[in-house]
Amino acid sequence: MNIVVCVKQVPDTTEIKIDPVKNTLIRQGVPSIMNPFDKNALEEALQLKEEYGGTVTVISMGPQQAKATLRQALSMGADKAHLVTDRAFGGSDTYATSYILAKVIEKLGPFDVILGGKQAIDGDTGQTAPSIAEHLGIARLTHIRSIKIDGNKCIVEREIEEGIEIVEAKLPILCTATKETNKPRYATIKGKIDSLKAEIDDITLADLPNMDTTKIGLKGSPTRVKSTFTPKRQSCCEIFEIVDPRETAKVLFGKLAEAKLL
């Protein structure tokens, strides 16, 4: 079984600062981590490998610093890691990123299972991984709880709002993991040492000859960030002077329902 996991390096903070001029995230000075949901995706991949055999390849698109995240994936037990990096890829939105990653997966593949986190904690779009499946023309199942492989198909449990959905799908499949999917393992000391010495190669535009360059980078990205801001915290108080407690309850219920708090 060949498994590929898409991971993203994200700033380790919930208090992300925004550049007031460029309207993009300020990444400098903030420690970076592997996106937590991607860690769950990697754990799922490692468990699949332990159960069915095969290899786990990890890819990440980003600058050279993102190799730290790839090393972390190697230290946890991934077999191979590649950094997807090129100036031409800079400024890519989720559409362009997923297109590039799909091309990389095609080049490195074929794969039976593609895994990613349900979303990244910085951009929070949740679009990239599912879009990869669209570009590749394969099925995708998001927010999974478990995957079981049965020949050339898989049985996947998904978390949905109403409960658990059990879906059967043909391989190859793209799945996204959540915090509930599993508990990611720690690297072993030996794994950590080996990962620090591991060679991680770069995959650049030159390595991907079938790329439609109009679909990549800032120019190939249909998304434009108009403005980004931190919402102001507001609190106000409204006093109802009603004598009848029944009436008070009614009004209060109406107000709370209106504010979508019920």
Add this chain to the structure above:
Amino acid sequence: MSLLYTNEQKELIALVKEMAETEIMPFVQELDEKGECPRELFKWAFDMGLHMLEIPEEYGGTGLSYETTAMIFEELAKVDAGYAISLVTTFVALRNVILSGTPEQGKYFADIIAKGNFAAFALTEPSAGSDPASMRGTAVKDGDDYILNAAKTYITNGELCSVIVGFFKTDPAAKHRGISAFIIDRETPGIIIGKHENKMGLRLSNTTDVTFENVRVPASNMVGPEGSGFKLALNALNLSRAFVATLAVGIMQRALDESVKYAKERKQFGKPIIKFQMVQQMLADMAIKIEASRVLVNNTMRMMDSGSLVRKEGSITKTFVSDCAQEVTSNAVQIFGGYGYSKEYPVEKLMRDAKIFQIFEGSNQIQRMTIASELENEYK
């Protein structure tokens, strides 16, 4: 942090810190109260390989230097030194079987430990503590076997261990030279694990009596030549003294971390108590002692890495560091005031944990005797 760490060392320390603070720290207060640590909680350390860090790779270990291993164990001890010592005892026992035993004995012992099992080191007896040569336990040759009889006490990992390195007199008339060491499988008939000590500190560490009643082991289980047990015990103690000193540094660092944080938060007379000179002096003295201790431990580890026996240096390190630890943790309680005396806050436990370091692996009084006798030899 006072040492020059390599990138690799930094990464390993960060990894262990994350694991220990996430998976172990939340349970420490409750387990300290109960005086136990469930085996499942050690799964994290075993999975990571913390029980075999400095064991050579051919025995299934990671092959790290003593220096790096010590840095990792300092980090673990910040969270709980009792948890850490269960692992230290295990790898010190294994290391000494590898050093003094045959390759087969080393491999046998290592294979048991590698699976995620504990080892114990059975030397102390109720009437033979600082003076191990006075031990009464015996090993009597019977055909191809030895029959072991002894009452051992204060055995770390007694209840948890799968394999024991035990010390017995093969020649009761001889003093030091009458002691021999044996590898004993925990499941061998006649081994009775006694009561678990209700200790003042290191309460996550398991400490029991172990009684040997006509325990039969093959003669091939003897480690090293007959009568070499005392030498083996001394070598093991040189190693474990350096490592317990590392744990004491961890305890002290935790005490300082907690104290500075508290002194910055706690306000009296309208300002944080860290602004008062007398508190400042205490904190500064704590930091001075910790820095000096850490550097001393580091130097001893590096000497061991280069093959030195550190007979004097190990004793100096253990004595200095454990005396510092007692003072530093006591002052941490002092800085916390009444809160420090309460089990609601973490520092009283550190003070209880620190005390044993002046006692075990040879009391600090015995260490000073050793240091003085080494000096006497040096100046001949």
